[in-house]
Amino acid sequence: MIALTERPIDSSALLEQVTSPLAGAVVLFLGTTRELTGERKTRHLDYECYPEMAERKLAELEGEARRRWNLTDCAIVHRLGRLEIGEASVAVAVSSPHRQAAFEAGKWLIDTLKEVVPIWKRETWADGTTEWVHPGLATGPTNPAENSSQG
Amino acid sequence: MIALTERPIDSSALLEQVTSPLAGAVVLFLGTTRELTGERKTRHLDYECYPEMAERKLAELEGEARRRWNLTDCAIVHRLGRLEIGEASVAVAVSSPHRQAAFEAGKWLIDTLKEVVPIWKRETWADGTTEWVHPGLATGPTNPAENSSQG
Amino acid sequence: MNVRVQLFAVARQLAGRDAIELVLPEGATISQLRQSLAAQVPQLASVLPHVMFAVDSEYADDDRTISPGAAVACIPPVSGG
């Protein structure tokens, strides 16, 4: 199962979904919004995506993980929109008869998701400036006045 | 935090406990009761432990994991007594600023727990026979009449 | 042919719009689209060397030709997760 959602991620529901009498191991990964990046303080984060492609890539990741490991179930959910500190932006839940497969698949899924799925986050720092996060690309902060002109 | 409990493991409470504004990653591992071992069907499992030593070993594991990785929080809970199919026998929850540390610590904790913590499980198979599980030691099944004489 | 390029994140912010309409020769490649985009939207010039493009929701190399009617998107380095 894959999903993109504007609502808080319900990790209990995900755990319940992947738990099975056929599985001996469940691994859940949650990516949560950190308050500090080095010494800079985050006020909140906004996530946006390219919906058609993000769904397609997430579905490809699920399929590939199921081919590579013996998984009983697999669920990937990414949150979109405004996130406050401490909230989960992404959840990966996998179950398997054996824990090695569950750990490997969980780690591969989040590592690969972060490389290929077209989702972007924008930091709003404590001082109100905003900044799109693009690894390898220095974008620099935008002040609030400039920023308010775009969605 | 470490705990041994006769009650069902509350994984939501564990996730909430380790989630923190300082952590960007949470990894939860659940070991759950499988119905099938090869072609044999399990009716239920019973776990017992050597309480003083199990608590001490779990606390040592938590301390060692916190020394080896940069963890924000760490919780290990093992269930004792009778478990039905699909229930969690063990939960390991770790949070960290970075996901690599969270995955490594989670995997090391469950791998090491399974090697050193004095906890034992007894299978009750679908046919009513029981069998203590001791890796490397062939114990063989005990029929229900024999078994009822001990706790 | 007319090609509509969807923009996201910093590319959308720099261009000040969600999408750009370009006129490209039939059989144009992603490489040609990249050049045309830099010429028509100078604000994007600094980031274009660092972005990927997608055609019909798949990452596309620079030598990929664009079919008429294809869905084209500019994909800055992703930061989900």
Next chain:
Amino acid sequence: MNVRVQLFAVARQLAGRDAIELVLPEGATISQLRQSLAAQVPQLASVLPHVMFAVDSEYADDDRTISPGAAVACIPPVSGG
């Protein structure tokens, strides 16, 4: 000295009790305890080569000497998790 050895899991099942009281010489080692246990509780003989012992909640090697009053436990291969 009197040494009380706690039994768990299959060892408890085979012996039919939770603990065994042994009389050992002062300064006896885990190795001597292992031999004494096999002699006094023959039902345990088959598993004793495969079990560990703990003294005061720590795993103890065969050459470890047992202090009077120490908490000793027989630890069959563990299967938690």
